Amino acid sequence: MDAAAETTPLLSVRDLRVSFALDEGLVRAVDGTSFDVMPGQVLGVVGESGCGKSVTMRAILQLVERPGRITSGEIRFRRDGEIVDLARLPPRGPVMRDIRGGEIALIPQEPMAAFSPVHTVGEQIIEAILLHGHRWGEKKLSRKDARDITVGLFRDVGISMPSQRVDAYSWQLSGGLRQRAMIAMALSCKPRLLIADEPTTAIDVTTQAQVLALLRDLQAKYNTAIIFITHDLGVIAQMASYVVVMYLGRVMEQGPVDEIFHTPKHPYTQALLRSIPSMTGTTRVALPVISGALPHPFNRPAGCPFHPRCPDVMERCSKAVPSLRPVTPTQLASCFLHHDQAEPS
Amino acid sequence: MSDTAASPLLEVRGLQKFFPITKGFFQRVVGHVRAVDGVDFTVNEGETLGLVGESGCGKTTASRCILRAVDPTGGSINYRTRDGRTVDLATLSPAELRPLRAEIQMIFQDPFGSLNPRMTLLDNVGEPLLVNGMSNRNERTARVAELLRVVGLRPEFMHRFPHAFSGGQRQRIGIARALATNPRLVVADEPVSALDVSVQAQVLNLLLELQSRLKLTFLFVAHDLSVVRHISDRIAVMYVGQLVELAPTDAIFNRPLHPYTAALMRAVPPADPRVRITDGILGGEVPSPAAPPSGCYFHPRCRFAEERCRVEAPALREVTSGRFSRCHFAGELSL
Incomplete structure (x- = not known):
């Protein structure tokens, strides 16, 4: 890949807005989110429940279910020289179907719910490979070829006895094996972008360590770009090279992982990092907390969404929404402490 | 807590809980899941004992045996009551247990499933009071108002229903209900794992504050090591139904004496990109408690x-004062 391709984003989300029109009112789940994913980069997206991280990913794959709708913004995805705006593509059209699962793959949180219990895991992966067969070359793949590819993938993701396990049903596999099979399925079409949505939240800590190590190895081997979504700051610190911090549908701060953890600029990032019990700090003392609770989705605060809980709140925070701007050469933050620019209304 | 640490409030010895595996029309018993298989620990008055382990290790079943939410298969659970008697909770009849229920309370994991959605906070929090004989409604209302204030909620909320509250607030309501009967021992089963990071710290702080104010004793069951480390005086680690290590918090984190404890700690991803987890990732999977391996389960x-280790099952033994490990080579390995 030439130098220009390495510095142009693979995926570029610009001012994305997704809202859900419910009977009780409009929920603005994603409210002006922007970020880029570079080729081969591991981008960590961190945030608490309701911050819109999962909805953003569903929007990228055009999987937002009704009554949800992408209301504005762009999702620019670079494929073989051309740039397509995924937000404008019909969700069931041929281009989107080709991209979804083929060029952009998803590792869901709960592999038990993601696999069908009435087909073997092998059958489900073989089906995906045959559907996106052209990604494995010009030659038309036979079922046998697809099965061989699947066995190879199972070996790659560290499943022992791969040729037998291909014929297992998802409920016959343990949590760790099931998540490995899910990773094999996500990789089956050689995606250029992998979206991992809380891939280790449902599994135990020793299995999590195995799965994280596996994802790191596979990323190094295939140089796939990964968007890694989690609420676990430890997982983000270990996996991501660049971090996006979200709160109530907006990006609060983004930057390289070391800066986010060691010189966070946004009060929300700072408070979030302080509030987690560490493995080395003093025990049995009060932890610094973020006051208040996450607001109800129908009850979004005006101005900066974090202002009611912010220790550094100023008068203008409740009146205007700060835009996401560079605050250091490498970091961006949306906070009036660091710049005066409000979001253009 | 050190001055009261000498007197055990709860002493669990050889606790066992087996669940039968049945097969066929006649529900023939073909084996047992040894969910809790000979667990020994004590909980001293005023301390927090953290019980950790991965899913399926038996930590929840062990805590439910203490509450007699499930009946243990074997072993004893000696509890020192408020009036100084020592009773074996494992063998008491339901009638004998009833007066003790007020002393031992539970905080549940899921703040959405553990409150009755059709009862107001007054009824949810007040129910244990009603059951324990506080039949005067005004008296009960006053006590609920006090309890809500104790857990950091406004007493005006008491006529609302649980759906009006966030996860963190609901967990506070659950804590208020657990405190209603002035318990001495509180069993908290994963009380913060369903909460968001920013709210988790608030609830942990509340538990610590309540403990010192009300002289509570906690059995804190959780899988998150950093949370357990933060709140516990001592930590017990379970693996496949057995206790593999028990030690004071600082000691166990500075120098674990069981290879499983060491592996468990290494598996926690540090929230600092400058600290990398490199080697020592534990391979394999947790064995089934229905068919554990020979010798040492690990x-x-x-x-x-x-x-x-393949042949001989190690016993839980005291390696140095107050430090127990179920490993043949405890103290000899560099973990």
């Missing part, structure tokens, strides 16, 4: 395993 995954 030997198939242990990098120090020797022939002896």
Whole structure:
């Protein structure tokens, strides 16, 4: 890949807005989110429940279910020289179907719910490979070829006895094996972008360590770009090279992982990092907390969404929404402490 | 807590809980899941004992045995009551248990499933009071108002229903209900794992504050090591139904004496990109408690395993004062 391709984003989300029109009112789940994913980069997206991280990913794959709708913004995805705006593509059209699962793959949180219990895991992966067969070359793949590819993938993701396990049903596999099979399925079409949505939240800590190590190895081997979504700051610190911090549908701060953890600029990032019990700090003392609770989705605060809980709140925070701007050469933050620019209304 | 640490409030010895595996039309018993298989620990008055382990290790079943939410298969659970008697909770009849229920309370994991959605906070929090004989409604209302204030909620909320509250607030309501009967021992089963990071710290702080104010004793069951480390005085680690290590918090984190404890700690991803987890990732999987391995249950995954570990099951033994480990080579390995 030439130098220009390495510095142009693979995926570029610009001012994305997704809202859900419910009977009780409009929920603005994603409210002006922007970020880029570079080729081969591991981008960590961190945030608490309701911050819109999962909805953003569903929007990228055009999987937002009704009554949800992408209301504005762009999702620019670079494929073989051309740039397509995924937000404008019909969700069931041929281009989107080709991209979804083929060029952009998803590792869901709960592999038990993601696999069908009435087909073997092998059958489900073989089906995906045959559907996106052209990604494995010009030659038309036979079922046998697809099965061989699947066995190879199972070996790659560290499943022992791969040729037998291909014929297992998802409920016959343990949590760790099931998540490995899910990773094999996500990789089956050689995606250029992998979206991992809380891939280790449902599994135990020793299995999590195995799965994280596996994802790191596979990323190094295939140089796939990964968007890694989690609420676990430890997982983000270990996996991501660049971090996006979200709160109530907006990006609060983004930057390289070391800066986010060691010189966070946004009060929300700072408070979030302080509030987690560490493995080395003093025990049995009060932890610094973020006051208040996450607001109800129908009850979004005006101005900066974090202002009611912010220790550094100023008068203008409740009146205007700060835009996401560079605050250091490498970091961006949306906070009036660091710049005066409000979001253009 | 050190001055009261000498007197055990709860003493669990050889606790067992087996669930039968049945087969066929006649529900023939073909085996047992040994969910809790000989667990020994004590909980001292005023301390927090953290019980950790991965899913399926038996930590929840063990805590439910203490509450007699499930009946243990074997072993004893000696509890020192408020009036100074020592009783074995494992063998008491339901009638004998009833007066003790007020002393031992539980905080549940899921703040959405553990409150009755059709009862107001007054009824949810007040129900244990009603059951324990506080039949005067005004008296009960006053007590609920006080309890809500104790857990940091406004007493005006008491006529609302649980759906009006966030996860963190609901967990506070659950804590208020657990405190209603002035308990001495509180069993908290994963009380913060369903909460968001920013709210988790608030609830942990509340538990610490309540403990020192009300002289509570906690059995804190959780899988998150950093949370357990933060709140516990001592930590017990379970693996496949057995206790593998028990030690004071600082000691166990500075120098674990069981290879499983060491592996468990290494598996926690540090929230600092400058600290990398490099080696020592535990391979394999947790064995089934229905068919545990021979010898030491951990030997198939242990990098120090020797022939002896395959054959001979180690006992939980006191390696140094107050530090217990179920490993043949405890204290000899560099973990």
